[in-house]
Amino acid sequence: MSVKVSTEQITAWNKELGQKSPLEITQWAIALARESGGNAIVSTNFRPYEAVVLHLATQAQAAIPVLWVDHGYNRPATYKHAEEVKRLLGLNLQSYLPKITPAHRDAIDGPIPTPEDEEGLKKFSAVMKLEPFQRGMRELAPSIWITALRKVQNPNRAELDIVSADANFGSLKISPVFYLTDAEMEYYLAEHKLPNEWDYFDPAKADERRECGLHASWGAGKVEALKG
Secondary structure: OOOOOOHHHHHHHHHHHOOOOHHHHHHHHHHHHHHOOOOEEEEEOOOOOHHHHHHHHHHHOOOOEEEEEOOOOOOHHHHHHHHHHHHHHOOEEEEEOOOOOHHHHHHHHOOOOOOOOHHHHHHHHHHHHHHHHHHHHHHHOOOEEEOOOOOOOOOOHHHOOOEEEOOOOOOEEEOOOOOOOHHHHHHHHHHOOOOOOOOOOOOOOOOOOOOOOOOOOHHHHHHHHHHO
């Protein structure tokens, strides 16, 4: 079930929420989902600082579904970090895997594409990340999607805001930490005694300045192309 809102309403919400704390924004998002007769989820990839938004989400709704696409290419430190955060916060983790294993994919298509191979990276992302994410979103069917997006992460995200309509998955996307700096995220982790993980690498992005497709307009088209 989706929340139907106008551009004017989203603009008004962003103005109002810009004065709120991340926890207040998260609580607002959960309340909006309930008022609309829908449900909220939070997504994660267990990258650096992800424990912040997961802590916020579980403070607002203890058993909130946590959507994680485990594409199979995470480093050991990331898997260990995921288990630690799951235990500490009691996460209701909903894991979605690609329909093809990493070993099978590598045997057919070769190594993970490099940053110079833009089309190869988009194909990799569609198969290993976007398709299972779309499957998870379809099954969990959230009206509200809480994310850890932040303005400082890359130029594409600087054009977003706390609340944005998501064209790829049909949910209202809420980013409670959108305006937080790295220093503020570090402080939150320390204040709440939460772990961090710096060995994270996203093969679907290849570098931190790219988008993997979840929050970019080309993502939906790539997944649809797989069905053709």
